[in-house]
Amino acid sequence: MSRIAYFGPQGTFTEQAALGFVHAGRDELVPFATVPQALAAVREGDTEAACVPVENSVEGAVPATMDALAEGEPLVAVAESVLAVRFSVLVRPDTEVVRTVASHPHALAQVRHWLAEHLPDATAVSTTSTAAAAVAVQRGEFDAAVSAPVAINHYPLRELATGVADVADAKTRFLLLRRPGALPEPTGADRTSLVVTTADRVGVLAELLTELALRGISLTRIESRPTKGRLGEYRFYIDLLGHVAEPRVGDALAALHRHCRQARFLGSYPQAEPAVSGDLVAASNEDFIAAADWVASVRQGAGA
Numbered sequence: 646m647s648r649i650a651y652f653g654p655q656g657t658f659t660e661q662a663a664l665g666f667v668h669a670g671r672d673e674l675v676p677f678a679t680v681p682q683a684l685a686a687v688r689e690g691d692t693e694a695a696c697v698p699v700e701n702s703v704e705g706a707v708p709a710t711m712d713a714l715a716e717g718e719p720l721v722a723v724a725e726s727v728l729a730v731r732f733s734v735l736v737r738p739d740t741e742v743v744r745t746v747a748s749h750p751h752a753l754a755q756v757r758h759w760l761a762e763h764l765p766d767a768t769a770v771s772t773t774s775t776a777a778a779a780v781a782v783q784r785g786e787f788d789a790a791v792s793a794p795v796a797i798n799h800y801p802l803r804e805l806a807t808g809v810a811d812v813a814d815a816k817t818r819f820l821l822l823r824r825p826g827a828l829p830e831p832t833g834a835d836r837t838s839l840v841v842t843t844a845d846r847v848g849v850l851a852e853l854l855t856e857l858a859l860r861g862i863s864l865t866r867i868e869s870r871p872t873k874g875r876l877g878e879y880r881f882y883i884d885l886l887g888h889v890a891e892p893r894v895g896d897a898l899a900a901l902h903r904h905c906r907q908a909r910f911l912g913s914y915p916q917a918e919p920a921v922s923g924d925l926v927a928a929s930n931e932d933f934i935a936a937a938d939w940v941a942s943v944r945q946g947a948g949a
């Protein structure tokens with residue numbers, strides 16, 4: 646029986662993602678209250694793997710996950726999943742007035758307009774997860790929770806509304822992480838993730854991007870997060886298409902390693918929704934003319 650930690654408690658979107666990685670009768674899902682605790686379970690050998698959220702299409706990266714992957718013993722992603730997230734507003738059955746609405750910050754951000762329109766007088770309160778908000782509502786700590794619809798199966802609450810996301814087809818990406826070991830076999834539609842800390846010199850980021858561009862490697866994400874050291878010192882999280890076992894990708898990672906002060910490999914794994922890597926298209930002459938016209942209008946204060 647494999648134990649898989651997940652960002653819980655029961656009823657989170659991450660639980661739904663983790664269920665997609667579970668082999669019935671062979672794996673056991675174990676909830677943890679925070680992302681660092683779920684990853685610590687793997688690092689300490691309590692579980693074989695952990696499922697955590699990494700980014701969503703509205704609010705971007707999940708900072709707790711990014712920081713936890715860059716710090717501590719290395720973990721590598723072996724799979725990813727992408728879920729379209731739908732939100733419900735859950736209340737206790739006898740609730741008539743909603744003065745506080747609780748949820749994960751990324752959930753609150755994705756229903757901001759709905760709350761402003763339908764619960765304008767309610768105060769939004771951040772909780773560790775959407776399901777933690779449902780637990781808190783059940784305990785009477787808050788009046789409403791923005792949760793996954795499935796949370797109502799775990800907690801004795803009433804659905805006040807559903808389908809309340811400002812962006813209807815918003816998606817969240819989750820990773821299944823293990824301690825470093827045998828890599829997933831290349832599939833031809835993989836993603837490789839890493840986090841790097843660069844030297845502090847002019848153009849160093851351009852050097853990294855050039856190493857990828859020269860090898861025709863598609864960059865699907867690059868995000869910076871403070872190192873928590875000096876102000877202005879950042880880590881760069883890079884996702885690119887391909888598998889480290891591929892010569893071109895391996896060569897690119899070696900080049901990135903040469904340019905960086907630190908480089909941590911975060912995994913090569915199958916894309917959940919294979920992206921078609923666009924070809925590199927040099928801008929046409931018409932593009933250069935249009936771009937020059939745009940810069941001229943911006944300089945004259947006539948454009949944006």
Ligand SMILES: O=C(O)C(=O)Cc1ccccc1
Binds near residue numbers: 657
């Ligand atoms: O809190 C949860 O349910 C999570 O799994 C994190 C999250 C929060 C908001 C959108 C998607 C995932």
